[in-house]
Amino acid sequence: MLQFPPWKISLILGVMLWGTLMALPNLVNMSGAPGFLPKNGVNLGLDLQGGVYLMMEINPDEVVANRLEVFAIDVRNALSNKDGKPLIGHLSEVDGRTLNVRLTRPDADGNYPIDDAVTRIRKLNGSVEGAIGGAKTYEIEAASPQLIKVSVPATAEEALMKGALAKTMTIVRRRVDPEGVSEISITPQGNDRIILEAPGEPDATRLKNLLSRDGRMTFNLVDSSPSSIAAAEAGVVKPGYHLLTGPETGPLLVRDIPEVVGSDIATASQGYDDGNRPQINFRLNGNGASKFYQTTRLNSGKLFAIVLDGTIMSAPRINEPIPGGSVRITGSFTLEEAQDLAAIIEAGEMPAKVQFLDQRTVSATLGRDSIRAGIRASLIGLGLVALFMIIAYGLMGCFAVASLSANIVLIVGGLSGLGATLTLPGIAGIILTIGMAVDANVLVFERIREEHRAGRSPLTAVQAGYERALSTILDANITTFIAATILYLLGSGPVKGFAVTLAIGIVTSVFTAFVITRWLTVMWLKGFRPRKLAV
Template sequence: MKKLDIFKIIIIIFAILLSLWYLKPTFQFFSMSPEEKAKMDPYKLDRLKDKILNLGLDLQGGMHLVLEADMSKLKEKAEAEDVIDRAIEVIRNRIDQYGVSEPVIQKQGRTRIIVELPGLQDKQRAKELIGRTALLEFILLEDPELFSDLIDKIDMYLAKKAKPESTQNVSLTAQESKQTNAENDSLEDLTKMLEEEEAKTEELGGEKPFSSLLVSWGGDIYVSEENIPKVKKILADSIVKKLIPVRSQILWASKPEIIRDKNYYGLYLLKKEPELTGAGIADARAEIGSGASLQTANRPYVTFTLNSEGADIFDRVTRANINKRLAIVLDKKVYSAPTIRSRIPHGRGQITGNFTMNEAKDLAIVLRSGALPIPLKQIEERTIGPTLGRDSIRAGITAALFGMAVVIIFMMIYYKLSGVLANLALFLNVLFIMAVLAGFHATLTLPGIAGIILTIGMSIDANVLIFERIREELALGKTIRTAIDVGYSRAFRTILDANVTTFITAVVLYQFGTGPIRGFAVTLSIGILASMFTALIITRVIYDIITSRYTIKHLSI
């Protein structure tokens, strides 16, 4: 046997063993039951997932979202493309930290972004994580007296505007707002105060149409959940908007406080301009509080660290505003409004609230990844269940197996033992395709399975060309050895031309296609290379081994 043939045999054996090694984690992972996966060490399971062939959205289920950017706030149209690219990068960072494997995030047209999240479990949480603008601001609260005066002015305007209607809501006068002491309030005191003020409301007969919808507790203003629509309607009035100082704004709390088994949302008057934004954040982490602080004891909260520039600004702001309140505002919702007791020189702080651990983790993720440069609204959502994915896998595998079975039977009947050789090349072709996909940690989709099925036909086509050439040479009376050599030599050019043109088509599909089209192009490209290797190298080496070791008078073809 020639040295070249020995070298080819070594390459073939190495390729087969390497393919089996790459596919082993995939076989191991998908053969495990959910119970076995749950019992497995999380670190080892993650390591195993990093080595497997991923299944796409259409095979394992998940979520498909189409987001559209609100371009109305852009000053120049030239900014649009840059803004979309930055939004895609922010979304990608958030999803990567969330832990979804092989997401698809791409631009569609000029203003839309497609997001595909295969294998996603908590869909609502993911939507909130992706769509949240995450504009973090640190804003000083206005003086309580200014807020009380504003409430009085709104009451006066509403009283003049229309006949006051009776209400059973809690009354709050400006003088009472000033006298409320945050340090001495307790839940029992509040309950008593609410009962007293409910009686006062009836006596007032609706003379305070705005403040009667409010509750003062702990130095802050609250609105019961059922009164929120009324308060929002009042604040949306064009005249009321003009009553609000130009350099101030009214914002709501992010989450309610539970008072007397009812939800009350905080209402804050803040300065309009922030002292610092989330651009100054270097890191953010979700943590569980210890018993050292009653505010965070055994509760999730978020710690953040500012970069050097942000730390300098924070130091200056806290030093100049001791005993004033600084609100931590995310997407125009107040998460907390602590009082500045002393300067904070090192740029470290925390965001507290009624968080669950998942909410704290998601908040930390969006703070680390940065704010979206433009608001995004969801215009389409499709959820594919795992059952549909399993049905797709079953249908794809059935189609592939049925196609292979028909081809195998045909090749064995028509080409006899040479057909068996072609079938062996076919199996190795599929093995190499799957191994390459697993080795590159690629994602297999339904179009990808279609590409594999097409490759099965192309692989057999190459062998058919070779066998027909060999038959022609044998018909001319040439020896078996010569017929094989000439057959492979003459078929090579035809096979190469056909595969090169198909490969170029696959490259074009990958370059200009999206999602599923790219999946088809990838598997088709790998299949073309694998089919040429199996048809031109592997089958030829097997023929060479047989003809060099045995004296063959008749070739079964």
């Protein structure tokens, strides 16, 4: 217990050196440091750095409707004349929570192939991922000799909402932080709400504009005949089409069911055209490139609209088959607009449009005031604890204060090294750790005092004190660490910040109290060999 061979001393010094190097970026600029050294200090949370807080909600009705619109594309393919099966003419339309598939071509006897159509559509109906008992994703039934209704049952909707919430969180992160370097926090709340905290973001309006877009990218064939467009503008829309417009095009009659959808896009990025103007480049995946090629091969001379969130971004004419799957959108974009649109397309389509329920903007001034208050409280707490320890335990209290200072260095180094985000509750956790850090020293010193009063020599009293206090120290800190772990797993935002600093503080406190203080005490005992302990 009192033996410190050279390897132990080297290990202690190595840990302290690591902690000091990790904490150093918080005091000096480390941009020119070697690659193995950290460059950035502790990340500051929203309440310390300032930024934007948004609470968002997704509508279950929209999740279901969007899922049915995607299913309508599969229905169209299933009822086509592929694989030697006859074509079943139909029109598909999503009405609220129901997809209506209306057959349009009866046979010679005036009957519609309703049974064949239902059989083909049911083959598309797989089990929804995560649903209890392998429930089917859709309910498919013939409502009349001509009409098939497709809906999402309640047993599948809950699983769909969980998947939609997880996908929405992923897309929000990709849009807000496409490079993956910002310290944003995205946490779920219930089954349909998300909380976004973006430290350092000064513009809440830009974030809302970025997230309010559905990001639904589709490629639709166009009926550009003047008579059809004029009739649509007069209120008579051709079945299977709808009227759209865009900043670079006039009104066009766009086919309802797209040829290529957003899930067929592999990557998107902001680029420049031949005139050095911002444009958006994206590449289709294998399936999308194949569909794109077939569509352009079979529809020469027609307009092909690129639609984003119901607005026609571009509508080029198909002159020849286009292989490869590389597409670009040009237009009157600013650089920021092109970058944001590329981020939206790259992130993918939202399962449903997000609604903003709450918005807060935290000023950086408030954050700086909080940091100053936290530092002041930490210094006051450290000073009071140090004063108490020195008065109560004399020289050994000074050893405890030295280990307490090492503890603070290790906490800051741990936060920097792990890339953790420090919040205002996290500062509270550090202050709490300062108060708790001397608990182990107090337990040990009191045991040493008892053993010394019982007649033991200073050396044996110190050894007995550390041996008998070890189990108590471990019990107390392990139970607190378990509590911190539960807070981290079940909490969110500031609660997690408190849990992180508390957990790191517990580990460093045990190390500094039971290793560093003991090492300093042993060096003093062996160097000065006192006959009595001033405790």
